Amino acid sequence: NAGVTQTPKFQVLKTGQSMTLQCAQDMNHNSMYWYRQDPGMGLRLIYYSASEGTTDKGEVPNGYNVSRLNKREFSLRLESAAPSQTSVYFCASSEVSLNLSGELFFGEGSRLTVL
């Protein structure tokens, strides 16, 4: 039961470096999401993809780009990492649109530190 798989689980970057977080789900879900979670803050949506071929900005998209490669995969790219992007990143998926169901299935998270 893989569910939602994220890689890498841990990463340390220097300011200005780039990297891509990978996410794949095996539940045949239509929608996929990237959130970040910071101490003292709730989960905040970075980008989402309601269906294959579409992506939309969430609450905090600046400094990030995404690609919905196919139905299974949704990647998050940091083009020029900044210390403010130090966070735990969660990928999630859902079977149906979230206005019908609030059930998100999350990956285990990717802990990113930018020095």
Next chain:
Amino acid sequence: RKEVEQDPGPFNVPEGATVAFNCTYSNSASQSFFWYRQDCRKEPKLLMSVYSSGNEDGRFTAQLNRASQYISLLIRDSKLSDSATYLCVVNSPGGGADGLTFGKGTHLIIQP
């Protein structure tokens, strides 16, 4: 502005006790409500949806008070394994991913 407020705690509760905590939301037009559970350094997982009439799942009861704009979670006969952070999640008009707002969570510690 979307806001979902929770008491961060921690709530320190002896095993076997009953504990309840609330979550308030600012958007009166919010449509659906959920409680998620997040264990330390783990991902959030859906605990239960909150229905207008209130709902129960074993030792857990969730209620919605639209007039006062809050939802509640009650845990009876608490177990050590209930120790976690409980996230309140509200879905607001417009719906979709950007209508889903997470609270910052309430930290619960069940003590033996």
